[in-house]
Amino acid sequence: MIRYVLTRLGQSVLVVMLTVSTVFVLIRMAPGDPATAFAAPNATTEDLAEIRTQLGLDGSIPSQYLTFLGQLFTGDLGTSYSFRAPAFEVVLDRVPYTITLALAAILLTALIALPLGIWMASRADTTRETGANIATVAAQSMPEFWSGIMLLTVFSVLIPVLPSSGFTTWGGLVLPAVTVALLQIALISRLVRREMVTNLTSPYLTVARAHGFGERRLVWGYALGNSIIPVLTALGTRFAAMLNGVVVVEVVFAWPGVGSLVVRALETRDYPLIQATVLVTAALAILVQLLIDLVYPLLDPRVRLGKATAR
Amino acid sequence: MMSRRTLLKALGVAGGAVAAGALSGCAGPTGGPPPGSVTLGLNRSLVSLDNKLNQFDAAVTVQRAVRQGLTRIGPDLAPIPVLADRFELTAPTQWTVRLREDVRYSDGTPLEIADIETALAMYQQVSGSYLAAFFPEWPAVVPIDERTFTLETNRPLPVLDYLMANVLITPAAANVPEELQSGVGSGPYTVTASNRGTGDYTLRRNENYWADRPRVDQVQVRFMPEESNRVVALRSGEIDIIDTISPDSAEQLRGLADIQIDHVKGTRLNQLFYNFRKPEDHPLSRASVRQALSFAVDGRRLAEDILAGSVEAARGPVAETLNGSVVCGEYTYDPRRAKQMLEAEGIADGDLNLTLIWETGEFASDTTVMEAVVQMLGDVGVSVRLRQFEPGGDISEWRQGRGGDWDILGNGYASPVGAALPILQGMYGGTPERERTRDTYHGYVNPEVVALLDEAYAEVDPDRRQVITAELQQVVWDSWPSMWAFVPNSVLAYRTRISDVGLEPTNSYELARIGLEA
Numbered sequence: 133m134i135r136y137v138l139t140r141l142g143q144s145v146l147v148v149m150l151t152v153s154t155v156f157v158l159i160r161m162a163p164g165d166p167a168t169a170f171a172a173p174n175a176t177t178e179d180l181a182e183i184r185t186q187l188g189l190d191g192s193i194p195s196q197y198l199t200f201l202g203q204l205f206t207g208d209l210g211t212s213y214s215f216r217a218p219a220f221e222v223v224l225d226r227v228p229y230t231i232t233l234a235l236a237a238i239l240l241t242a243l244i245a246l247p248l249g250i251w252m253a254s255r256a257d258t259t260r261e262t263g264a265n266i267a268t269v270a271a272q273s274m275p276e277f278w279s280g281i282m283l284l285t286v287f288s289v290l291i292p293v294l295p296s297s298g299f300t301t302w303g304g305l306v307l308p309a310v311t312v313a314l315l316q317i318a319l320i321s322r323l324v325r326r327e328m329v330t331n332l333t334s335p336y337l338t339v340a341r342a343h344g345f346g347e348r349r350l351v352w353g354y355a356l357g358n359s360i361i362p363v364l365t366a367l368g369t370r371f372a373a374m375l376n377g378v379v380v381v382e383v384v385f386a387w388p389g390v391g392s393l394v395v396r397a398l399e400t401r402d403y404p405l406i407q408a409t410v411l412v413t414a415a416l417a418i419l420v421q422l423l424i425d426l427v428y429p430l431l432d433p434r435v436r437l438g439k440a441t442a443r
Numbered sequence: 444m445m446s447r448r449t450l451l452k453a454l455g456v457a458g459g460a461v462a463a464g465a466l467s468g469c470a471g472p473t474g475g476p477p478p479g480s481v482t483l484g485l486n487r488s489l490v491s492l493d494n495k496l497n498q499f500d501a502a503v504t505v506q507r508a509v510r511q512g513l514t515r516i517g518p519d520l521a522p523i524p525v526l527a528d529r530f531e532l533t534a535p536t537q538w539t540v541r542l543r544e545d546v547r548y549s550d551g552t553p554l555e556i557a558d559i560e561t562a563l564a565m566y567q568q569v570s571g572s573y574l575a576a577f578f579p580e581w582p583a584v585v586p587i588d589e590r591t592f593t594l595e596t597n598r599p600l601p602v603l604d605y606l607m608a609n610v611l612i613t614p615a616a617a618n619v620p621e622e623l624q625s626g627v628g629s630g631p632y633t634v635t636a637s638n639r640g641t642g643d644y645t646l647r648r649n650e651n652y653w654a655d656r657p658r659v660d661q662v663q664v665r666f667m668p669e670e671s672n673r674v675v676a677l678r679s680g681e682i683d684i685i686d687t688i689s690p691d692s693a694e695q696l697r698g699l700a701d702i703q704i705d706h707v708k709g710t711r712l713n714q715l716f717y718n719f720r721k722p723e724d725h726p727l728s729r730a731s732v733r734q735a736l737s738f739a740v741d742g743r744r745l746a747e748d749i750l751a752g753s754v755e756a757a758r759g760p761v762a763e764t765l766n767g768s769v770v771c772g773e774y775t776y777d778p779r780r781a782k783q784m785l786e787a788e789g790i791a792d793g794d795l796n797l798t799l800i801w802e803t804g805e806f807a808s809d810t811t812v813m814e815a816v817v818q819m820l821g822d823v824g825v826s827v828r829l830r831q832f833e834p835g836g837d838i839s840e841w842r843q844g845r846g847g848d849w850d851i852l853g854n855g856y857a858s859p860v861g862a863a864l865p866i867l868q869g870m871y872g873g874t875p876e877r878e879r880t881r882d883t884y885h886g887y888v889n890p891e892v893v894a895l896l897d898e899a900y901a902e903v904d905p906d907r908r909q910v911i912t913a914e915l916q917q918v919v920w921d922s923w924p925s926m927w928a929f930v931p932n933s934v935l936a937y938r939t940r941i942s943d944v945g946l947e948p949t950n951s952y953e954l955a956r957i958g959l960e961a
Contacts, residue, residue, distance in 0.1 A: 163836050163837045164835050164836045164837060165837070165839060165840070167571070168835075168839040169834075169835045170496075170571065171496070171570070171571025172496065172497055172571055172572060172573030172574075172576065173573070174573060174576045174869060175570075175571035175572075175573075175576075176576075176877075176880065176882040177843070177880040177881060177882055178880065178882075179570050179571040180571065182570040182571070183570050183571050186570065214488075214490060215488075215490050215639050215640070216490055216491060216621065216622055216624065217490075217624065217639050221639075221640070222639060222640045223640070224640070225638055225639065225640020225641060226640050226641065229641070284675060288675060288679050289675060289678060289679060292679045292680070295676075295679075295681055296672065296675040296676050296679050296681060297667060297672045297675070297676050297681065298665060298667070298676075298681075300681070383668075383669055384669075384672075385672070386665075386667045386668070386669060386672040386676070388640070388641035388642075388643075388666075392668070393640070396488075396668070398835075399833070399834045399835045400834075400835050401835045
């Protein structure tokens with residue numbers, strides 16, 4: 133187990149480094165000059181050259197990369213051009229907001245999608261399931277910016293009961309979390325339904341039924357347990373993706389998370405901030421994946437971490 | 444080890460806790476300002492409480508609430524004393540300044556002459572500063588007594604009182620050659636909490652403020668980059684004041700019972716500026732062709748239909764509101780005359796193909812304006828290709844003529860100094876030397892203009908200087924630098940519970956003056 137965790141951590145560091153290195157090169161190859169974004173519109177050529185030197189942008193990409201690596205190993209991710217502050221600190225200021233939103237959205241998803249999926253599976257292919265099917269397909273088809281604006285219009289403008297933007301009160305979390313969760317609920321509930329239907333029609337449950345086990349016990353005690361790993365994997369993957377910033381929702385609700393920070397960093401060609409954001413969010417996403425992997429054996433004793441699984 | 448059942452239970456409990464939190468949020472306040480507090484929604488993040496590098500309109504309001512200058516640009520765009528009670532031109536190259544008595548910073552330390560000297564030194568050491576470009580030379584501080592000093596220059600600098608309004612003063616020991624993100628100032632408010640990452644600041648009334656006590660206890664500053672967010676938040680009462688709003692948003696807010704919209708003629712000039720780096724045989728090198736193209740632009744339609752009456756066509760090379768500006772002429776729509784003039788210049792239908800470049804968000808409804816211009820010029824047989832740049836992209840390269848060729852640039856020039864002369868210098872003071880490094884304003888180099896600028900700067904008699912400045916503007920206007928130019932109004936929207944906002948042409952207002960209705 134410990135060896136597995138260490139191996140995975142080592143792989144994670146490698147993945148993060150590869151990701152950050154790729155981003156490092158790509159942003160420098162993209163059009164735009166951070167010096168012009170940093171300086172005033174009327175800055176002279178001399179000013180711009182001086183700023184490039186100050187920002188360490190006057191060397192070749194390999195030399196800039198070596199400098200970056202050197203700083204990285206001392207824990208320095210550089211100074212954000214637009215915030216004039218350590219890039220790592222700027223990102224860390226935003227991370228709690230993103231985690232809060234992602235956590236709220238994923239828990240809301242789990243709370244609604246699991247029972248909904250189970251309900252749909254237990255009534256699979258019946259007329260009663262049609263309504264739920266239509267609702268989930270509709271939720272899956274709605275772009276987040278549209279559902280966000282609709283929710284905002286209704287609950288902040290027409291019936292002003294919830295804040296429209298930011299996170300000044302807990303109420304401010306409701307609309308963005310619901311907006312993010314809507315799509316996830318649709319996706320996850322359909323996944324739960326599919327897994328449950330597969331398990332509920334599997335031979336071992338047919339045998340269990342023949343032995344007189346109640347349907348409730350079969351659903352909650354057996355089928356759900358065997359369906360949970362793919363569902364948990366999907367939830368974990370969606371959660372990890374949210375940690376990279378729910379850009380559209382953050383923009384619609386002026387949510388001060390990592391997503392809106394990335395947009396701003398890209399607009400201003402803020403290289404250190406882009407790198408810091410990628411590093412932090414990639415590390416968080418990989419950590420979440422690792423935690424999910426560690427939970428697998430708890431959910432299914434047949435899974436043994438670090439060894440070949442015999443299923 | 445945790446069992447599967449325990450894990451599922453734990454997930455359920457955590458989910459319930461979040462749901463409870465959300466529900467309690469539903470029952471709580473909707474995020475409006477606390478009692479005795481005013482919340483501002485800024486369109487740009489207030490990354491610092493200083494302005495050594497950049498100066499954004501909305502930021503100025505907050506920065507000046509914490510840090511102050513010797514003077515400030517007042518409502519009539521003339522400098523008014525703030526930390527100085529005397530700021531006078533006492534010799535052609537000398538201004539005498541006396542600091543106001545008993546001014547103290549919020550930490551109780553007194554304002555000293557050394558703070559002014561250090562501030563000037565720090566502003567000079569910042570590369571690429573927006574404000575530094577307005578200083579032809581930096582003055583030297585020469586103390587006379589504890590409160591009085593002179594600002595000495597090698598050549599006359601008759602607008603120094605305007606320029607010094609933008610230099611914010613900080614205790615010398617705490618000043619550095621970069622934008623200050625915290626620290627004390629002499630202003631009516633002090634910062635009690637800040638989060639640079641999110642752009643949120645909390646200001647509290649400075650109980651030791653040297654002038655009239657601010658009327659509002661607390662000011663909260665929120666960064667809301669999307670205009671639609673700011674409009675919705677204002678409507679729902681979450682924030683009290685938003686600035687820099689587009690005509691569309693103003694239209695949405697107009698007529699709402701609890702929202703007030705103020706308009707003031709602004710100081711920024713937006714323009715469709717010609718590229719003056721064209722070869723001599725290019726049609727755009729002739730002023731007559733540039734003028735002819737101006738006749739093809741229906742400015743009234745652009746101003747009233749597309750920009751919803753939120754702008755006024757320029758009548759000179761700088762905003763008419765600036766001190767020292769004069770009316771030089773008008774942009775007239777006369778497509779027949781445009782065609783005649785183009786034909787007289789040997790340009791027939793389809794001969795002239797132009798490229799118009801601009802950066803997204805340069806001004807409100809920029810894309811719609813550009814598309815309309817394409818159609819208007821098309822009506823006189825001139826085709827226009829549009830090339831739009833994303834913010835932070837390569838437009839600077841293109842402006843300097845290093846990225847590619849272009850003919851017309853849609854952009855703007857802010858005028859934070861309140862006087863026409865420094866703006867004329869910044870835009871039209873290009874010289875062959877500066878053009879060698881592509882540091883002129885789009886290749887505009889006019890020896891007659893440069894000579895008049897030199898003459899105006901050297902003239903200490905205000906009346907005589909104004910005569911020269913007026914002549915200078917006419918020379919610029921007659922060279923037809925822009926196809927069309929306009930001055931947008933400064934527009935501010937606020938909830939009616941706020942009183943005495945007093946929007947100024949510089950798109951800022953004094954936070955210390957505003958009040959809250961009972």
